Amino acid sequence: MLRLSVCLLTLVSVPATAIADAVPTKEAAEEMFAERPFSPYANRSFPERPLWGDTHLHTGLSLDAGAFGNTLLPDDAWRFAKGEQVISSTGQPVRLARPLDWMVLTDHTDLMGFAPDLQAGKPGVLSDPKGLEWYEGYKAGGEEAGKAAFDIITNFSQMTLPEILLESYSPGADAFAFTWEQIVLAAEQHNDPGNFTAFIGFEWTSVPKGFNLHRNVMLRDGPIRALQVVPPVTQPPYGDTDPKTLYTWLEEYEAKTGGRAVAFAHNGNLSNGWMFPTEDTYHGGKVDEEYVQNRAKWEPHYEVTQIKGDGEAHPYLSPEDPFADYENWDVGNLDITELKTEDMLAGEYAREALKRGLMLEEKFGVNPYKFGMGGATDSHTSLVTAEEDNFFGKSVSVEPSPTRIEHPFIANDLGEIPGDLLVASGYTAVWATDNTRSAIFDAFKRRETYATTGPRIGLRFFGGWTFDDTDLETRFLADVGYTKGVPMGSDLRPRESDGAPKFLIGALRDPIGANLDRVQVVKGWLDADGALQEKVYNVAWSDDRALDADGNLPEVGNTVDIETASWSNTIGASELITVWTDPDFNPSERTFYYVRVLEIPTPRWVLYDKLRFGIDLPEEAQLIHQERAYSSPIWYTPGE
Template sequence: MKLFSISAAAGLLLSSSMGFAQVTPSHESVEGSFPAKPYSPYANRTIPERPLWGDTHLHTGLSLDAGAFGNILGPDDAWRFAKGEQVTSSTGQPLRLSRPLDWMVLTDHTDLMGFAPDLQAGKPGVLADPKGLEWYEGYSEGGEAAAKAAFDIITNFSQMTLPEVLLESYSPGADAFAFTWEKIVQAAETHNDPGKFTAFIGFEWTSVPKGFNLHRNVMLRDGPVRALQVVPPVTQPPYGNTDPKSLYQWLEDYQAKTGGRAVAFAHNGNLSNGWMFPTEETYHGGKVDEEYVKNRAKWEPHYEVTQIKGDGEAHPYLSPDDEFADYENWDVGNLDITQLKTDDMLGGEYAREALKLGLALEAKFGVNPYKFGMGGATDSHTSLTTAEEENYFGKSVSAEPSATRVLHPFVESELGSFEGHTLVASGYTAVWATDNTRSAIFDAFKRKETYATTGPRIALRFFGGWDFDENDLRTRMPADIGYTKGVPMGSDLRPRESDAAPSFMVYALRDPIGANLDRVQVVKGWMEADGSLKERVYDVVWSDAREPGSDGKLPPVGNTVDMEAATWTNTIGASELATIWTDPDFDPAESAFYYVRVLEIPTPRWVLYDKVRYNLELPEEAELIHQERAYSSPIWYSPS
């Protein structure tokens, strides 16, 4: 091998400076001179290198309910805020995010699209209808009258008793509907900046039969050329219906007609009274059969597991041995609390239980309809994607910062209420994508390489394989080994080639401006030979040299929250946690899934920030501190 000495290199540099022709080696001349793996660990990389942060669920004043509650901000305001600009809220308050997002899906409701701006403006077509006039007068009066009018609109919507003339004027085929859809599409295109910020075209399909939440958000991979060939589907008859199968048909037709790509995300199963994740039971007039499981698996690769209306990972009734399952649960009733919750409904509402049910349905039909990735979103109806506790602007305009919002119920009926202090400042979705573009991020959703957080920007890697060992953590770039020796979150384990149990590489890094980490857990679910479904939560790595007690439980990390100042210190916990964990209870004959839950140390909830800023007296039951968290998408194992 010919050596290239330092003195020779110096000679070449010197000669070029003296006016001689500079020799620039071609790619052909250097090819083969270096090993296959370049010295630079960043050269030739094709793996996703950093999480891209975004929100899959946000409403502007174009949405029926958001506009009725007084949101006057449109898509342009929402996009500018997500990109890091300062805006003024509908209540006149200046705000911006601590850090811009990388991407977002704007998901205004499709039913009565275009009605809200006309209601606010008092258009003649709205005022000509007695109900329209009543709602406009309430909206114009403001305060309690406006809230009453907004809830009456929502009640008429859920009961499918909207005035026929208004339905006809703001449904597919009407000019106002088409104009609003074009406005949504063009705004996304205006703000889409490939490589810097990705603006997705989307919408929310708002199925709520009997007040049971079956909503789905839809995200398109495409731009205006394809999106404007169609109009989005609705749920109000005779223009649409509330069965998810009708949405699946729309998605099928969209792809066939335009050559585009689309996916749907369900959310808030906790408000569906058991209908979100059906098994062999009928649901809303439909049946869980082979067609249903195939379509759901095809069109819903992702689930919104945490948001403003409650956290949907787990419930203490379903997971009594999980000390952290009781987190921001909304379990009073359905969406409008016209029916109270009973324990038998909970199994069809929470993500962990759904992942287990999916194993059973796969054994029955050969397809797992609940094989989804995890994500978080705000579902804010203020046009403001705020998931930071100290910067929380509420669910709707009526819940924007004020001295009274903590005491103002989100929903109230004769049967119960969702109190204002139970609203959740959650969450965001992190995507492991190769580029900040529509195509790369959409493809990451399809392969389920996503994870949810309740707001903090925790960096989380999770890989599964058959031969990870402790030496694989002796690097600052665990992903290189993770992709080489295993598969990332959202994947199926590669075929088993030995008698080994699966091993997993987990790496979590705290939000740079957030709280330290308490612990990392692996949640496992599996189906035994008799068809019974089981789960277990393992503490796999933790901070502060704690040791599990005789009951196997890890002692609490502690609490540094200053209740008088609404702050905390990072004097406990760890800035990063990493481990290689091997399943000690593995049975190769049992189908299983694994996902990671990362817990922060205790920090203030938004309610404590409000208490300090407004000097409030709060209800005794108001939660003031919590442990924020992240949920990875699962990794699945199948014996076959």
């Protein structure tokens, strides 16, 4: 006790100024310990956790969503995304299992402001015969409301909307400007830097001939810049469906406001080959130097999975890939006014687009399809539900009910997309340094994003030349990854030796989700003969399985109980990490690599419906699936 007392007295006797002088300032301390501080978390400048969000959501302000009966407005959508419970348009209480970290609200720009006036039966709408017809259908509800909504969509895609309605709800009209202000100010109200990021955005809805060429636009900015403009439309004489007109708007927005913006395409699977053109003509012109430069500049991201089908790969294009047949929609264009043919598929899927990008880069020196991967819901209910057991559908007409599976997404004399094919997908994870507009936007620009079909799978993917198995011994995988290589979305650093590229990969299951089946690397390249090639490698997997002579891996198994719509994590792994070296690397070939992570089988949303509503499902309905994640690619260019 005596010695302790002496020590305490000695400490107390030191002047406070002396202690202050002994402690360096924050700046001095960071410089002093810049090389290797004791705390492994100090001085970090790289993103440390994924931020989860959705780049594509519609409220009752959108033309189609409002016509289908969505009465929820931006405030409802923002509150729901942040974790609050809301009441859906069909009167059902609904809440997310976990809040999102950020979101882009993307109401359609064409006829902005029309839907609320239609629902209210405003005189300006009822004065037109078509407007009156649509209002009566909307008020009748049920099947009649659905017919009215699809008639609006048909008139929109065929550009036969009534002139008086176009004039009243297009740029220059008070209703259009008021609605845009409403959207902008709602986003600003809910933006909470550090906690939740609300992006100002919109959907540019180009659909010539019913071929989907839609783009979502995300602004990095707040209302001071956003309200200096109004968003572009596609209906003449106020706009055009050629993507060049959107690129011009984006250029003019940045020049006028000093702000920044990006665009995201989606659902190439409904474009009948027009989404990813090559040397052929496309809607509006040819794929020339101007086109590839503009697309490379303005579209750094692609929405690869969502409610209207998964767009990573297709079995016709990737016959050697047993997992390419996942939630494909390949009947026709958006409104099935033209059926799909096999020659269209190559212009529709992300993997093939990434390959085509290598070919166009060889020709023009610029890769227009050098995009990062993301997922979104494209929900028209104002509800960003991508959970299988919490799926509120595409539109109000297919919110949870005993009959919703009987409602096709679309059906006509040419074909049908049955209701059970809707996909409860997806989300985008962003590796951003902060939960702010600037940090998340910048992560999109550098393509440090990945997509999932709904689960919050953790995924790290780094490329370099010197990774080895000792790097797997640390729990600080990202520290090694950023130090020795580059993250997803990047170009490999210049080749350092005669070796092949090495990739450091880590996948972690969703904490409340299913175990992982396997990790795969998808490689695409342009060979010496100018032919586009691809190969899928199994690089890490769970349980006691082994690759066969062809590199194929046995199935993981299936624990799904059909009677209870449940599964058990008695198979699979909670974590899979590996260092993988490309065994077939050719340094003269342009190449990309991305990671696909598969979960063990789990129930689809239709099985939950069967259990909860006690209904019979169509015999062909798929009851289980393997959810997945897709990383953004890493590219290799010869000579760089």
